[in-house]
Amino acid sequence: MHSIGTVDSLAYWTFTDVFEEGGAGDELFHGGFGMITLPGIPKPTFHAYRMLHALGDELIERGEDHVVTRSAATGRITALVHHYPEEEPKSVPASFDDRSVAEVTQAKGRPRRLALEIGALAAGAPFRVEVLDAAHGDAIGAWRALGSPAAPTREQLAHLDRLARATEVRTVAAGEDGVLRLDTAVSPWSLILIEQLG
Numbered sequence: 001m002h003s004i005g006t007v008d009s010l011a012y013w014t015f016t017d018v019f020e021e022g023g024a025g026d027e028l029f030h031g032g033f034g035m036i037t038l039p040g041i042p043k044p045t046f047h048a049y050r051m052l053h054a055l056g057d058e059l060i061e062r063g064e065d066h067v068v069t070r071s072a073a074t075g076r077i078t079a080l081v082h083h084y085p086e087e088e089p090k091s092v093p094a095s096f097d098d099r100s101v102a103e104v105t106q107a108k109g110r111p112r113r114l115a116l117e118i119g120a121l122a123a124g125a126p127f128r129v130e131v132l133d134a135a136h137g138d139a140i141g142a143w144r145a146l147g148s149p150a151a152p153t154r155e156q157l158a159h160l161d162r163l164a165r166a167t168e169v170r171t172v173a174a175g176e177d178g179v180l181r182l183d184t185a186v187s188p189w190s191l192i193l194i195e196q197l198g
Helices: 044-053 100-106 139-145 154-165
Strands: 058-062 066-070 077-082 112-118 126-132 168-173 180-186 191-196
Touching: 044 126, 044 191, 077 112, 112 191, 139 154, 168 180, 180 191
Parallel strands: none
Antiparallel strands: 058 066, 066 077, 077 191, 112 180, 126 168, 126 191
């Protein structure tokens, strides 16, 4: 979100964990930086780019932890909120030789409150709220819950794929005064996409 006004587009280095320099890795979550694993399981980065793509082309508001946009074509409002913990000012949960650096980084931070208001809406305007966090849409967390199998079975891969795609989704509505009020706890390293429906 800090790149708004600086770049025209964003690209990720490699879409999958299979790339020229590193091959496919020794295990399912070997620390590769692709958005998708070798068998096609999406990682949180995949969801992050999908959520960025959902933003509109007109900037309404930008804050330290959020951006609110409108689509010029439809007039629909979309917001994206992130919680990048202040305890980790210089890094992301990246794996290097193993996952230990990522695990230490992901353990940093405390939940915080989100109090977001979007006004000038029709009374009762519906919105879809999608949360990506450690409990929703996190492929590696689901893999760990299975005992970190080195060679997952076909059934385990299908289970991991389902959980990796299972972000938390709910519907909320603007009040009768035309204001959408979202007051919720936001866990560290999470993203929340808020999209106007209809």
